[in-house]
Amino acid sequence: MDVKEIISEPQSKQQETFPGHVIPTQGGGIITSTIQDVINWARSNSLWPLTFATSCCGIEMMSVAPSKYDFSRFGFEVARASPRQADVIIVAGTIVQKMAPVLKRLYDQMADPKYVIAMGACAISGGPFFYNTYSVVKGADHVIPVDVYIPGCPPRPEALLHALITLQGKIKSGLTREQIKANPIQL
Amino acid sequence: MDQDYIKQRLIEKFGEAVTGFESPYGMLTFEAPKEMNLKVLQFLYDDEHLKFRFLTDLCAVHYPDNKGRELAIVYLLHNLVDNVRIRFKVFSPINEAGAPYTADIYTATKLFEAANWLERETFDFFGINFVGHPNLKRIMNVEEMDYYPMLKQYPLEDQSRVDKDDEMFGRGGSVI
Numbered sequence: 628m629d630v631k632e633i634i635s636e637p638q639s640k641q642q643e644t645f646p647g648h649v650i651p652t653q654g655g656g657i658i659t660s661t662i663q664d665v666i667n668w669a670r671s672n673s674l675w676p677l678t679f680a681t682s683c684c685g686i687e688m689m690s691v692a693p694s695k696y697d698f699s700r701f702g703f704e705v706a707r708a709s710p711r712q713a714d715v716i717i718v719a720g721t722i723v724q725k726m727a728p729v730l731k732r733l734y735d736q737m738a739d740p741k742y743v744i745a746m747g748a749c750a751i752s753g754g755p756f757f758y759n760t761y762s763v764v765k766g767a768d769h770v771i772p773v774d775v776y777i778p779g780c781p782p783r784p785e786a787l788l789h790a791l792i793t794l795q796g797k798i799k800s801g802l803t804r805e806q807i808k809a810n811p812i813q814l
Numbered sequence: 815m816d817q818d819y820i821k822q823r824l825i826e827k828f829g830e831a832v833t834g835f836e837s838p839y840g841m842l843t844f845e846a847p848k849e850m851n852l853k854v855l856q857f858l859y860d861d862e863h864l865k866f867r868f869l870t871d872l873c874a875v876h877y878p879d880n881k882g883r884e885l886a887i888v889y890l891l892h893n894l895v896d897n898v899r900i901r902f903k904v905f906s907p908i909n910e911a912g913a914p915y916t917a918d919i920y921t922a923t924k925l926f927e928a929a930n931w932l933e934r935e936t937f938d939f940f941g942i943n944f945v946g947h948p949n950l951k952r953i954m955n956v957e958e959m960d961y962y963p964m965l966k967q968y969p970l971e972d973q974s975r976v977d978k979d980d981e982m983f984g985r986g987g988s989v990i
Contacts, residue, residue: 724955724956725954725955725956759969759970761955761959761963761968762954762955762956762963
């Protein structure tokens with residue numbers, strides 16, 4: 628089964644509610660779950676993004692923060708300017724060859740667990756600079772592992788919100804690159 | 815201070831050496847031999863009427879078909895007191911392919927602090943050696959780069975692409 632199908636599967640209750648089962652007893656109930664599911668659920672609902680905007684996608688990312696789109700509704704409100712405190716790096720813009728070592732260093736400085744979103748055509752493939760360029764890296768995934776790609780030039784703010792929710796689904800399902808590396812699963 | 819006055823002062827000082835006076839888009843433009851670039855800049859800087867003491871920009875242009883004058887180095891100067899701008903060019907032949915530098919020009923860093931980064935940028939993209947520059951190394955591109963990307967032998971875009979032809983936008987074009 629495809630990763631995309633698993634994380635968008637409606638019956639996986641992980642998506643919507645607390646992961647576990649309620650056993651009713653007198654005067655309340657008992658929740659049973661696995662510690663891994665609870666950790667993933669907690670992590671996915673408090674993702675702090677690193678502000679890493681290298682070009683026009685950054686403008687769209689900024690517009691997702693204030694009240695009109697408001698990504699704090701989904702738990703992303705605490706945008707950090709320091710990689711030490713961030714959970715997810717949103718690569719919003721063109722990565723040039725001189726920026727690539729800086730991006731790698733920022734990624735290495737982030738504390739585990741860490742996730743990567745590649746926003747826009749440039750971060751996916753080099754975008755409009757794909758042909759005959761002397762300076763542009765053809766995709767952020769040449770430098771760091773990417774969990775979610777957002778197409779667009781630049782993508783709409785709704786697309787970024789969708790990508791953030793998709794990332795939450797991936798974390799809850801245990802299917803981000805980092806989680807797969809730690810616990811190899813059979814799809 | 816009008817353009818005729820600047821032109822007259824330059825001809826008084828340098829005579830036949832300054833040539834090519836014109837004013838495209840209303841900005842006085844002239845050229846001088848490349849060995850004289852500092853003398854002309856110094857005169858424009860020191861003269862108590864001309865007072866061109868601000869270097870707005872410094873760049874190069876590559877004209878591969880212009881034999882013996884392949885590279886132009888363009889200085890854009892500003893008189894901040896009277897708000898007058900001029901453009902000053904020197905032309906240089908280009909060195910053989912494979913030479914470490916494409917041309918040698920005296921640096922303007924002693925006259926303008928701003929020339930430091932601008933000359934590094936011009937070196938980075940065109941390979942012009944600014945003789946006497948205190949720190950001539952690449953500024954925009956990665957240091958491992960071993961060519962000068964703005965020279966015309968590197969095409970702007972893949973010439974075989976057809977998806978940007980005018981035909982694709984419904985206005986003629988070369989694709990039939």
